[in-house]
Amino acid sequence: MPYTLSAAKLQTYYRCPQAYYFRYERRVQGAAFFSSAALGTSLHQALAQIYQEWHYQDPIPRYEWIEHCWGQQATNLTPNQISEGRNILRRYYESFISGKSAMRQPVAVEGKIQGSLCVENLEFVLSGRYDRLDYLDDGLELIDYKSTKDPEPILEDEIDLQIGLYFLALEQHYQQALKRLTLLYLRTGEQISFDVTPDHRRQVESVISELAVQLRHDRQWLPFPGEQCDRCAYARYCPAIQAEPEPLPEDAKPESGLQLMLSI
Ligand code: SF4
CATH class of the missing domain: 3.90.320.10 (Lambda Exonuclease; Chain A)
Known part of the structure; x- marks a missing residue:
């Protein structure tokens, strides 16, 4: 495989x-990731629609087209997120669309x-x-x-x-x-x-x-301590920075040998 x-x-x-x-x-699952993921998802979907569904017969869309796409994608958001998203897309329109001679079809x-x-x-x-x-x-x-x-x-x-x-x-x-x-x-x-x-x-x-x-022979997976350890979700299990690291959770995937198929 x-x-x-x-x-x-x-x-x-x-x-x-x-x-x-x-x-x-x-x-092993990392730390829970709390963020305004829903707003980010709606923004990505609105931008996809803005570019994908625009007819490209006019060089650039009017701002109303951006507002229309946002209206369709801003579902399941709080009123604050809807307003925040609208402001973000207005800035996007001003920065990357309205000043151009044409919006290129991707x-x-x-x-x-x-x-x-x-x-x-x-x-x-x-x-x-x-x-x-x-x-x-x-x-x-x-x-x-x-x-x-x-x-x-x-x-x-x-x-x-x-x-x-x-x-x-x-x-x-x-x-x-x-x-x-x-x-x-x-x-x-x-x-x-x-x-x-x-x-x-x-x-x-x-x-x-x-x-x-590593996968084929070594399987040592040596730690590489550095600044990234401050943000590492696995620090508590890591022998490089813990004198007594915690054991991995019981639901961690069992240690396995190489399960990859050789391509012949
Ligand atoms: S805490 Fe350990 S596993 Fe995490 S980045 Fe540092 S060295 Fe790597």
Whole structure:
């Protein structure tokens, strides 16, 4: 059976193999994550509708189109969240639509991509989701909307892995190269873009090779203590920072040997 890899999995492994082991090999639940997820989901859905259902006969939609889409997607939200979402989309419209000569039709919105890679005789499925995929003159641009109030700081190494993984998967699916990843911060109207280079591909292939060796041979999952330990949901189980780490919960997945099938 192939081993599925997402950008989040790869980033967790890169951050700390021990945390990866807890989360993905033993399936230990992390700390509960409380957030205004419902508002973020509605915003993502409204933006998908704005781009997907616009007729593109006029160069740009009027603001009423944004309001119409928000009205359809702002369900199951509190009045405060509806008003907050409306303000966020108004800012988005002013920052990214109204000042442009035309709103370009994307390749796809809210899509899934899959690719594959064989390393150390292990078959990896590279899987990911994206918010929007646009055509550039010479390739593709992936758009990632950020809707949280306190977005995590950008860690360049982790972004590089995300770019590399999407590069590999998109190349196989669209036969076109990913040229840029852009993060759009919905609450501030800020935009940060990263150009793709050949190093992104090399880096992701190297980290996947290292992970393949872990899965295939080492299975040591060494802890990598650092600043990330302050935010680690598994700190209480971790021998690197606890003199007497707690045992894993009883419902953790049993330790298993390699259950991956060799590709022949
Ligand atoms: S506490 Fe630190 S070293 Fe331990 S698993 Fe978490 S990130 Fe890794």
